[in-house]
Amino acid sequence: MSKELLHIIKVGGNIIDDEAKLKAFLSSFSMLKGKKILVHGGGKLATKLAATLNIPQQMIDGRRVTDSETLKIVTMVYAGYINKNIVASLNALKCPSIGLTGADGETIKAHKRIHPSIDFGFVGDIDEINIGFISSLLKQELTIVIAPITADKNGQLLNTNADTIAQEIAKAMSTEMETTLIYSFEKKGVLLDITNEDSVIPVLDKTTFEKLKTENSIFAGMIPKLDNAFEAIHAGVNKVIIGDAMQLDQLTNGKSGTTIC
C-alpha cells in the first residue's frame, strides 16, 4: 500500500513580518491538497518587542543568546501572537488548524543545548517527535501549525530553531507517510549566482552539491540549510524543496524552486 502524502512547510521570518505576504502565503497554503504541517519562524516582532522593553539582546558568534526575559518574549510572540493569528486565519480559509508548541501533547521532546564553551541560554535541541500524536491530529483532518518553542522534561520552555523542527518532524513522519519538506522564504531557490534571482538550480543532488561547495559556488548562508536538506533525504524524507514562499503552488509541483533529491 502506498503511503499517504504529507507536506511539511517551513515559512521564514520575512514572510511573517509582512502582513500582505503572509496573507497571500496562507491563502496558497490553505489550498494545498492533502495533509500538511506548517512550521513558522519568528520574524522581527520579538526583536522589536525586546527593544521596546529595553531587554538587551546578547549575541555570541552571531547567534542570539536566549536569557529568561528573551525566552518570555519569544514565547509570547511565537506561541501566542504569531501562532494564534495564523491558526485563526487558516480556519477562516476553511483549513481547520491547530497551533502547537513542542510542549503541547508532548509533540516535541527537547533538552537545553549543551555546548562545551558557550551558554546559549534557554535554547532547545530536539530529542524526539511524538509521531502518534501528530498522526492522530492529521487523521482528524487538522492542519498543524508549529511555533518554534519546545520544553524539556522539567517543564522548562526552550527557544528552538524552526528549520530544525521542520526537518526533525519530516524525518520522523517519513516512517509513516510520504513526506515532502519545503523551506519557503524570500528567495526563488538555491542560486548559482546570488546576485541573479534567475540562476535557480532546479534539481540538486548530493554529488553536484559537494562539487559546487568545493568551487565556492553556493552562498555560504545557504549551506547549513542544504546540509540539513541532504540529511533529511538521507533519513527517509522523500523530497526537500527550497524556494519562494510566494510561489507555494509552483514549488509543490516542481515548477519553481530547488528540489533536493
Next chain:
Amino acid sequence: MSKELLHIIKVGGNIIDDEAKLKAFLSSFSMLKGKKILVHGGGKLATKLAATLNIPQQMIDGRRVTDSETLKIVTMVYAGYINKNIVASLNALKCPSIGLTGADGETIKAHKRIHPSIDFGFVGDIDEINIGFISSLLKQELTIVIAPITADKNGQLLNTNADTIAQEIAKAMSTEMETTLIYSFEKKGVLLDITNEDSVIPVLDKTTFEKLKTENSIFAGMIPKLDNAFEAIHAGVNKVIIGDAMQLDQLTNGKSGTTIC
C-alpha cells in the same frame, strides 16, 4: 452505562500571578484523577505589560475595552506565556497536557460582542463548543489547558471571559460526560459574611440562593458567578463547586468550598 467523569476547573488570576501558589495548584491539579480541563484567567501580567508598553487601558462601566493593541497583549500573555508555561509544568508533573485557544481545532466558535451602546472592542461571545474534538483529546489521555482567547469565523481573535468559557465547556460536555465545574480562586467559597472566611456556605440550592439574594446576604461580586453556576446546573452540569484553589483536593471531595446543586 454510567457516563465518565470530567472535571472542568477554572483557576483565577490571583493564583496565576503568584508563582508559588500556581506551582502548588498545578501539583494538586496534576494528581486529580480522571479526565480534566483547566481554564485559566489572565492575571495582572497583561495589565503590567500594557503599562510598560504605554498602551492605555480604556474602561467603560468598569469593564475593560479590548482595542487592537490590548488584544495583541492578551494573546501574547494568555495564549503564549501563561498557557505554554502551564502546559510544560503539567507535562513535567506527569500530566500530559495540550494548550488551546478557542481557535485551535475550532474548539470554541465565537463572535465579536454586539452591544446596543458600548463597543467593548475585540471581545468574544461564545456560539459553539466543539464537543467531538475535546472528547477526542480527552480519549487520548490528554489534559486540556484553555487560554481565554477565541476567534470568529473571519479569523479575528477575541478576548473572552474565562469563567464563561469554563461554563460553556461544562454545559456542552455534560451531554457526553458527568461534569463537575469548579471555580477555584483565592476565597474559601461563597461566604455568608464577606469579612469572615469561615462563613462558607457548604451547599447552596437555587431557593436558598434567591432568598439570600433578596436579603442582600451575598457579596455582590459573587452574584454573576452564582447566576452562571445555577445556569450551568440547569443546563445539565452535575455539580458546580466554588472555592479555594489551594484546597483543590478538598473541593473535589466536598470537604471544602460551596457546592451548588
